[in-house]
Amino acid sequence: MWEPQLVSHCSKVPRNVNLEKLRSGYLFPEISRHEAEHLQENPDASLIRLGIGDTTHPIPDTITLAMAEHVRGLSTIQGYRGYGAEQGNMALRKAIAGKIYQDMGIKADEILYRTEHNATFLAYSCFWDPMLPWLYKTHLSLVIVGQAGELEEETGKYGNIIYMNCGPENNFFPNLWAIPRTDVIFFCSPNNPTGHAASRQQLKQLVEFAKANGSIIVYDSAYAGYIRDGSPRSIFEIPGAKEVAIEISSFSKFAGFTGVRLGWTVVPEELKYSNGFPVIKDLNRIVCTCFNGASSIAQAGGLACLSTDGYQALCNVIDYYMENAKILVDGFKSLDLNVYGGKNAPYIWVHFPGLNSWDVFSDFLKKTNIVTVPGRGFGPAGEENIRISAFGQREHILEASRRLKLYL
Template identity: 35%
Template sequence: MKINSNYLKLENNYLFSTITKKVEDYKSKYPKKEIINLGIGDVTQPLPTAVINALHKAVSEMSSKHTFRGYGPEHGYNFLKTAIRTYYEKRGVFLEENEIFISEGANSDLGNILDIFSNDNTVLIPDPVYPVYMDTNIMAGRKIIFMCATEENNFLPMPDKNIKADIIFICSPNNPTGAVYNKDQLKEWVDYALSCNAVIIFDGAYEAYIQDRKLPRSIYEIEDAKKCAIEICSLSKNAGFTGTRCGYTIVPNELRFEGVHLNMLWLRRQTTKFNGVAYIIQRAAEAAFTEEGQAEISKFINYYMDNAKIICNTLQNMNIWFTGGENSPYIWLKCPKGMTSWEFFDFLLERANTVGSPGSGFGKNGEGFFRLTSFGDRKNVEIAMKKISSILI
């Protein structure tokens, strides 16, 4: 028996595990200190009432022989797929039911989707990057090329015609930088993918946070994107499903490589290696797409975006460069006073009792930058920003 030695090429510790360990060590030394966490992107607002009511109703159904549900379809119930189709139609994107696959969240599918591709493929990934893109490809032993995201290009790298890639990861709004591609920029990526005969894995987990209506919320708002792109979305950050777990992946029927429909391959993968999302969770997700559910979700998103404004205004007052915050719950700032990412982490933890995410944990180009999130409670955000202001001015 031999292990998969590619795992040995991974960093020893996942970024957020390292952050947790540092915070625990600090709290053990100073147990009376109250720590405000603006680092890990977990939501703090409870589930919408419409979602809770749907959960209760579905749980009650499971208590009756006449309405009990056992194994469901691995690709998801049609009632939820219909709700998602309607959601997209409002933005002029039309999907078929068999193109939508319900999952337990975007994070899983971002890694699992790679099962249907050869390990010989070359993968193009932005730097800095959400760690799952890189780690899952390292696990498979694929060749990785990094596209350079920097302050100079506002952390929105564009295609390089001198580079040939087979799989392209794009996240917009981006995690960790909060940067958002416009339609012309995404069109350029679609054209590049078509010219390379490549597939785009488009992470749209934060699409609901886009405030500017001119910016695309789906890759399929771009002409010909269905010929080259898979879109992966989540209900975690918009509907508060971080502890409930539900998302979806769209694999268009038009996606065809080497004479094979990728939709067929993904269906085969899911029916073999995935048992589907629980019925009660899918009913809850369906409720998130109702008129009532969407109204409540809008309030939650506005709450988090108001938090983002507080963070952004504080950084502007201190003349600290940043991106994100306007159409994203993430704020990506340049570490002040020439500090490294981890130096700034320790500085904030010790001097302001506030936790963020060091940019270097997201890639080489993240060094010297830092991620804050707007998912905290309003009071904590205000306290943290006052503390940060006092130690930096």
């Protein structure tokens, strides 16, 4: 008896062509796959994960107590709150303005809270031609919304993006005057992955360059709390920056909120489109229309982070991570390797001239059971490097340092 072949139904909706331009999986799932394979071949291996750069230290009590109190209040008539202000509670906006941006003249109204990824929020506006120094997720978000242009298979670069190489050869700062104009300049300091914090002089150049070109800087300061050497913790420490920059930051690495989810964006009133319209008005509208604000619980935690006690406790946690970084930097240096970062950021960047970064990654994993991140994962300019995260319990960091010296 003849049976009709089962042909499954397909919609007539075409796939977003931009998604077809994405290559390979997202970096960290890819690393996890390598990890899993390694563990399958070496079931007894004791892995030390210095890869993804996730915070590991418990959140100080004073902060989780504030969140728990808020949460339990939601079970009372007096304490129950539903929708909050889409831009974040005014108390929290004021606390950021006062504590993080004191003396920079940033107003509470210029601060918008978020949970979603930085890049998503901005890519959502999708009105800019970008230039960026390897901001991994920003990169991919721009591809998806069609702003990145065509992929050049050979180089792995996208046609509408200007790549600014930052390495030891230029003190991790691009030669701006050799770069064509773009609408937007993405800049991250302290930098992920290199761990370099831009100096005041470098940032002055960046602001001048943006002003001369009429560009907007999107400045990612997620690691500002790790700066130790007096480099600026905000682009708004630079005179004139308010007319040319948006700053994007987060409680993730500052307060161990990678799972709690809370971030903010500063858009000064002085920042204007070419027609004179203030950018803050549009981004405020986008926040109110397209996002419904961050969790009220996370916001209660954010407020506690900025209290005197909370802030001090967080500084102690950051000191702990930075001591980790020092141990790792010393370990690599003792091997005569080219080591960067680790002084103003929890990331260490190690250069292996002429080597493929995935090969170095695999070699590390095989010989030391330490998980790192291949530099290539951050973009074409990351090749020949690996990134090591200083997040971790001290005992693991010390053990990692021991293994480095023993097996490399």
